Amino acid sequence: MAKQNSVSIRDLSLSFGSVKVLENLNLNIRDGEFLVLLGSSGCGKSTLLNCIAGLLEPTEGQIFIKDRNVTWEEPKDRGIGMVFQSYALYPQMTVEKNLSFGLRVAGLPTDEIARRVSRAASILQIEPLLKRKPAELSGGQRQRVAIGRALVRDVDVFLFDEPLSNLDAKLRSELRVEIKRLHQSLENTMIYVTHDQIEALTLADRIAIMKSGVIQQLDDPTTIYNRPRNRFVAGFIGSPSMNFLKGELAAEGDGIVFKAGGASFSLDGYQVGEALASGRRVVLGVRPEHIRVDGDIQGGEAHEAVVEIEEPMGADNLLWLKHAGHTISVRVGGARRFAVGARVRIGFDMTMASLFDAETEERI
Numbered sequence: 001m002a003k004q005n006s007v008s009i010r011d012l013s014l015s016f017g018s019v020k021v022l023e024n025l026n027l028n029i030r031d032g033e034f035l036v037l038l039g040s041s042g043c044g045k046s047t048l049l050n051c052i053a054g055l056l057e058p059t060e061g062q063i064f065i066k067d068r069n070v071t072w073e074e075p076k077d078r079g080i081g082m083v084f085q086s087y088a089l090y091p092q093m094t095v096e097k098n099l100s101f102g103l104r105v106a107g108l109p110t111d112e113i114a115r116r117v118s119r120a121a122s123i124l125q126i127e128p129l130l131k132r133k134p135a136e137l138s139g140g141q142r143q144r145v146a147i148g149r150a151l152v153r154d155v156d157v158f159l160f161d162e163p164l165s166n167l168d169a170k171l172r173s174e175l176r177v178e179i180k181r182l183h184q185s186l187e188n189t190m191i192y193v194t195h196d197q198i199e200a201l202t203l204a205d206r207i208a209i210m211k212s213g214v215i216q217q218l219d220d221p222t223t224i225y226n227r228p229r230n231r232f233v234a235g236f237i238g239s240p241s242m243n244f245l246k247g248e249l250a251a252e253g254d255g256i257v258f259k260a261g262g263a264s265f266s267l268d269g270y271q272v273g274e275a276l277a278s279g280r281r282v283v284l285g286v287r288p289e290h291i292r293v294d295g296d297i298q299g300g301e302a303h304e305a306v307v308e309i310e311e312p313m314g315a316d317n318l319l320w321l322k323h324a325g326h327t328i329s330v331r332v333g334g335a336r337r338f339a340v341g342a343r344v345r346i347g348f349d350m351t352m353a354s355l356f357d358a359e360t361e362e363r364i
């Protein structure tokens with residue numbers, strides 16, 4: 001059964017003076033979905049989240065939460081709980097008071113407040129911290145309390161604005177798992193803003209990748225990673241970035257090949273046709289793990305390359321190779337080591353490659 005929409009954004013536009021940050025944006029977020037808004041700094045993702053939260057008023061368009069038009073409602077009436085990058089805890093209050101403050105202001109009965117605080121503290125495993133003040137907590141603990149404050153409100157939709165950005169790498173990955181666990185147990189709708197692709201790929205049911213206020217692709221992480229809709233998405237997701245080879249298509253026998261820098265690649269899985277006409281200028285995109293080296297090559301054509309740099313990373317080894325005038329990155333197993341200057345043979349897994357038009361940069 002199709003899930004109903006939890007949040008629906010319709011033709012949303014927002015300008016700051018003459019600067020258009022969002023224009024005619026449409027987005028439906030399903031009930032219980034974990035949706036990540038991903039993009040680099042300034043793309044408008046926080047602006048969009050703040051519109052949903054009611055902290056910013058859109059210039060045009062409407063926002064529905066659970067089929068209710070909330071476009072002009074106060075943040076507190078929207079049924080949302082928000083967690084910010086800065087924890088914004090009250091420094092003079094204990095954790096317990098920080099968690100219960102909003103509920104006391106709202107006039108909830110004492111036993112109901114106690115029940116909700118205790119449930120949130122248990123879910124987030126912060127019971128031992130309830131009597132402490134924020135200054136006596138680590139960054140990760142403070143962020144748990146901030147999440148707890150959204151949790152006690154019993155809301156339909158959680159909004160997260162880069163909640164892990166202030167934490168060091170280890171804490172970030174720990175809390176990331178906590179947030180995923182939270183979503184799995186609560187099954188609430190969550191909308192999460194980040195510029196961190198690992199957070200997006202690991203947490204999201206679907207990712208909306210934004211650039212200049214426009215959603216470039218809205219898909220599940222696997223589709224975004226393997227079938228990026230344009231070159232921007234392809235280059236934004238993946239570290240190191242997808243390799244891009246500029247070249248053109250050429251007819252060869254019955255088929256069509258991609259030619260770049262004197263090398264020629266047969267395009268398995270692509271049909272010759274109008275889209276793949278000889279002479280069309282295109283960009284071939286191949287991820288580092290989809291290029292095989294020497295003994296790993298499984299049939300198909302092999303190309304010559306020279307090892308320029310080796311970056312051993314433990315589980316993986318990252319090679320930077322010179323091939324037909326391009327520098328390309330290749331990911332191999334950590335146990336495979338290569339000498340700088342070594343000549344190797346490489347094979348491209350063309351079934352996993354992407355082709356983009358050189359001018360429009362759209363996927364072919």
Ligand SMILES: Nc1ncnc2c1ncn2[C@@H]1O[C@H](COP(=O)(O)OP(=O)(O)OP(=O)(O)O)[C@@H](O)[C@H]1O
Pocket residue numbers: 016019021039040041042043044045046047048195
């Ligand atoms: N109050 C404001 N007045 C004018 N321009 C603003 C205002 N707030 C944001 N902007 C501009 O709107 C654009 C989008 O900002 P927004 O904060 O949504 O980006 P973001 O993708 O969340 O970036 P970041 O990751 O840096 O927070 C930016 O170009 C920013 O400079």
